[in-house]
Amino acid sequence: MLTNTASVTPRPTITDPAQLGTVLGVWAHPDDEAFLAAGLMAGARRAGHRVACITATLGERGTDDPQRWPPRRLAAVRRLELRASLAALDVTEHHLLGVVDGRCATESAPARIAQISRIVEQVAPDTIVTFGPDGYTGHEDHQTVSDWARAARDLTAPHARLxxxxxxxxxVRRWSPARDAFDVFLAEGLPLATPESALAVRVDLDPDQVDRKLVALRAQASQTTALFDALGETRIREWWSTEAFVSADDADDADRDAASWGTWQVAA
Incomplete structure (x- = not known):
């Protein structure tokens, strides 16, 4: 009996965002998109593709100093920061879901999935980018948004790349010594150490592209200033000059079982 090798032959890793077509990002807070996909978005725009971004919350509780930055004030600042950050990447199409920061998991999932689905229908993306089920950092909002994005894709654009x-x-090897200085990974088991062979997309940014990404990151100063101060620009340039993605359709559910990592929640 002949074996169908086509089903087991790994597909080549995409390295050029121009191959991704129309891109829709689905994220939880302002700055998620800049850290994880700024180069991808800018590359797709440079190729002439439509790029749209969904943000669930304004991250209004993202501060260690709530007296200076009460939620209403921080939300207003972060809205402006996000607009400037996306502009640096030539992305002007943005959709805000209006969820309260830290409360994604308490929302009606069917309602939020329907909201995202309507945007998916409008944008008609070839590629949707979001967090994995781990939430990248373990943040509960990230993990919830991942679930919403996957469900919306399955319902509305099942042929889109997720x-x-x-x-x-x-x-992970490079980051390990910096965990004590500034650890953005909030739960046990993270960050994931994904091997090169498992990547569906890897975007390596050249120095000019990293410059653009850093402009986008620095535009969100309320969140990124402390990181730059703690780690220094040189390390940030090096560590975030690669953006990596796995295919949701190729992900092994057993390997990505939520029991293998934790969940971090915003304090009440």
Whole structure:
């Protein structure tokens, strides 16, 4: 009996965002998109493709100083920061879901999936990018948005490529010494050490492209200033110059069982 090798032959990793067509990002907070997909978005725009971004919340609770930054004030600032950050990437199409920061998991999932589905219908993406089920950092909002995005894709655009942002094994090795200085990974078992062979898309940014990404990151100063101060621009340039994604359709559910990582929630 002949074996169908086509089903087991790995597909080549995409390295050029021009191959992704129309792109829709689905994220939880302002700056998620800049850290994980700024280069991908800018590359797709440079190729002439439509790029749209969905943000669930304004991240109004993303501060260690709520007296100085009460939620209403921080939300207003982060809205402006996000607009400037996306503009640096030539992305002007943005949709805000209006969820309260830290409360995604308490929302009606069918209602939010329907909301995202309507945007998917409008944009008609060839590629959707979001968090994996781990939420990249373990943040509960990230994990919930991942579930919403996958459900909306399955309902509305089942033929669209769905990519989960991930961290590479190379990144994990480099990041390890910095965990004490500024650890953005909020749960046990993270960051994921994804091998090169498992990547569906890998975008390596050249120095000019990293410059653009850093402009996008620095535009969100309320969130990124402390990171730049703690780690220094040189390390940030090196560590976030690669953006890596796995295919949701190729992901092994057993390997990505939620029991293998934790969940971090915003304090009440």
């Amino acid at each position: 990519l989960f942002a991930t961290s590479t094994d190379e990144f």
